[in-house]
Amino acid sequence: MKWNLFDTGFNSGRFNMDFDVQLVQRKLNNQAILRFYRWKPYCISIGLNQSIESIDIEKAKEDDIDIVRRPTGGRAILHAEELTYSVAYPANDSYSPKTLYHEVNLALKNGLEIYHPSLQKLELEHKQPQFQSFYKENKSTLCFAVSAKSEINFMGKKLVGSAQRKIGNLVLQHGSILCGKFHLNLVDYLNVHNNEKEKIRNEITQTTTELSSITNDEIDYEKLTISVKTGFEKQFKVCFEDNMTKAVLN
Numbered sequence: 001m002k003w004n005l006f007d008t009g010f011n012s013g014r015f016n017m018d019f020d021v022q023l024v025q026r027k028l029n030n031q032a033i034l035r036f037y038r039w040k041p042y043c044i045s046i047g048l049n050q051s052i053e054s055i056d057i058e059k060a061k062e063d064d065i066d067i068v069r070r071p072t073g074g075r076a077i078l079h080a081e082e083l084t085y086s087v088a089y090p091a092n093d094s095y096s097p098k099t100l101y102h103e104v105n106l107a108l109k110n111g112l113e114i115y116h117p118s119l120q121k122l123e124l125e126h127k128q129p130q131f132q133s134f135y136k137e138n139k140s141t142l143c144f145a146v147s148a149k150s151e152i153n154f155m156g157k158k159l160v161g162s163a164q165r166k167i168g169n170l171v172l173q174h175g176s177i178l179c180g181k182f183h184l185n186l187v188d189y190l191n192v193h194n195n196e197k198e199k200i201r202n203e204i205t206q207t208t209t210e211l212s213s214i215t216n217d218e219i220d221y222e223k224l225t226i227s228v229k230t231g232f233e234k235q236f237k238v239c240f241e242d243n244m245t246k247a248v249l250n
Contacts, residue, residue, distance in 0.1 A: 001031070001032055001094075002031045002032070003031070003032045003033070003034060005033075005035075005240045006033065006035040006036070007036045007037070007225065009038060010037075010039065011037065011038075011040065012040070012041070012043070013043035013045060013066035013067070013068030013079070014066070016039065016043075016068075016084070017068050017069070017071060020071060020088075021071050023035065023086065023088035023172065024088050024167045024168065024170040028088065028090055030090070031090070032087065032088060032089045033087065034086075034229070034232055034240075035087075035088075036083060036085055037084050037086070038082070038084060038221075039082075039084070041066055042064075042078065042080040043066035043078075043079045044060060044065055044066065044068075044079070044186065045067075045070045045076070046068075046069055046070065047069075047070055047072065047073045047074040047075050047076070048069065048072060048073050048165070050074075052067070053191060054191055055191065056188075056189050059188070059189055060189050065078070070174075071172065072163035072164060072172065072174065073165065077161065077176055077183070078182065078183045078185060078186035078189070079183075080182035080183055080185075081180025081182045081183070081210070081212075082177055082179050082180075082183065083177045083179060083221060083224055083225060083228070084174065084175070084176050084177070085174060085175060086172065086173065087100075087104055087171075087172070087173045087174070090169060090170055091170060091171050097164060097171050100164075100171055101162070101164050101173060102150045103236070105150045105151060105152055105162065106235050107231045107232040107234070107235035108175075108177070108231060109124065110231030111228030111229065111231025111232065112177070112227065112228070113231075114230055115223060115224050115227035116211070116214075116215045116217075118216075119211075119214060119215075121154060121155060122152055122153070122154055123152075124149075124151070125149050125151045125152075126149065154209050154214055157206075157207060157208055158207060158208045159210070159211070159214075160175055160176065160178070161175055161176050161178075162176075177211070177224070177228070178208065178209070178210040178211065179211045179221075180210055180219070181213070183208075183210070184205060187200050
């Protein structure tokens with residue numbers, strides 16, 4: 001399997017989601033793609049089947065927060081202080097979507113452990129939550145409210161959230177590596193009563209964490225990107241070229 005590496009830098013929510021969709025619309029014959037990107041302006045993405053009515057659209061506009069729908073499932077995320085990745089991979093006998101999800105998270109874990117020695121205690125979630133009952137709670141609007149099986153935790157708190165979808169003969173997986181605390185402000189943009197917002201914020205603070213809190217240091221995004229790239233090389237036994245392609249959307 002040949003891997004291609006893209007770094008598209010900062011872009012709008014619409015650009016970022018359109019680019020991921022284009023990745024799985026290509027004819028990838030025995031090829032896979034790893035992409036890194038970030039968000040400008042900050043952006044709330046909602047899952048493919050999530051109601052937009054769960055988000056206070058007017059407040060988001062007032063605060064210059066983008067809103068976009070992801071091509072994958074899951075719940076809302078406020079993309080801000082994070083490094084985002086996506087993977088496009090041909091569906092084949094070697095990797096089922098479930099297996100690929102696990103392997104990609106192992107690659108991310110490898111890369112994060114390379115990035116900083118404090119991250120040696122990372123673990124993959126072993127249990128799948130009962131989503132049917134979870135979705136009845138107000139906090140279920142937020143993607144980072146609970147860890148799905150194989151997602152990355154630190155000391156029991158979710159650090160990386162991912163979503164996956166098979167489109168045609170390709171699997172798209174993308175996710176957020178939380179770096180700073182700004183993602184917690186997503187609570188401010190939920191269409192719930194104010195007394196519920198503070199309750200949800202407290203719960204999410206207890207169930208999530210971010211790199212800046214773990215390392216107690218400013219995030220070096222260039223080093224983080226290179227470390228995660230190396231983690232993929234280690235897990236998938238591939239060697240990327242030294243320079244990542246600065247890709248543009250056609």
